[in-house]
Amino acid sequence: MKIFLDANIIFSASQLQSPSWHLLDRLSKNATLITHPAVWDEAKRNLLLKRSVWSAGLDHWHERIIQSTAIGPCPDAGLPPKDAPVLAAAIASRADRLLTGDLKHFGHLYGRTIEGVLVVSPRSLSEEIIKLDWR
Numbered sequence: 001m002k003i004f005l006d007a008n009i010i011f012s013a014s015q016l017q018s019p020s021w022h023l024l025d026r027l028s029k030n031a032t033l034i035t036h037p038a039v040w041d042e043a044k045r046n047l048l049l050k051r052s053v054w055s056a057g058l059d060h061w062h063e064r065i066i067q068s069t070a071i072g073p074c075p076d077a078g079l080p081p082k083d084a085p086v087l088a089a090a091i092a093s094r095a096d097r098l099l100t101g102d103l104k105h106f107g108h109l110y111g112r113t114i115e116g117v118l119v120v121s122p123r124s125l126s127e128e129i130i131k132l133d134w135r
Contacts, residue, residue, distance in 0.1 A: 001031040004090035005065060006100035009122065010035065010043035011050075014057035021057065023122055024064075030134040034066045036089035068093040077114055080105055091115045099125055 005024075012020035027033060035043075047058055074088035083105045090098040091114070098119045100106045109119040120128070 001097065002093070002095045003027055003031050003033055003097045003099050003125075004086075004093060004095035004117070005033055005035045005039070006086055006098065006102060006106075007035075007039045007042040007046065008101045009099050010040065010058070010061060010065070011046050012101065013061060014043070014047055014051070014054040016054070016057045016060070020122065023126060024061065026129060026134055027125075028064050030129070030132075032066065033061075033064060034068050034093050034095060036071065036086070036093070037067045037069060039086060039089065040065070040067055070094075075115060077109060079109075087114065087117070087119075090117045097125065 009020065012018065013024040015021060024033065044058060047054055068089070070092035071085065071089050072092040074084040074091070077087055079087060083102070086100070087098060095117050098117050099122065100119065101122055103121070106119055110121050110124065112119055
């Protein structure tokens with residue numbers, strides 16, 4: 001399974017031993033984690049502005065998350081212009097899931113598959129990996 005990570009997921013998982021860190025740790029053992037360099041840069045920029053003490057956690061993920069430069073057109077999914085490229089990159093990288101905690105902008109897409117990519121929240125993906133018995 002290929003899981004495309006939104007910036008807010010990378011940001012949250014940078015807090016060592018947090019629930020988000022544990023989620024990505026579990027996912028990294030059973031799936032391929034990918035993002036786009038622009039998404040990575042957004043996570044890094046926000047981290048440096050808001051939680052610079054978590055930078056070691058971001059460094060931990062640098063080698064574990066593949067940065068794919070694939071991008072293409074984004075279908076009309078009702079996303080703001082700044083978020084549409086995230087979905088476009090997930091589609092272009094042929095991800096199975098787009099993991100995002102952005103309820104405000106992506107919430108209406110949770111549980112929907114768009115051009116082969118299922119948009120999921122951390123909670124729903126956590127429930128899925130429990131059912132899959134990923135350890």
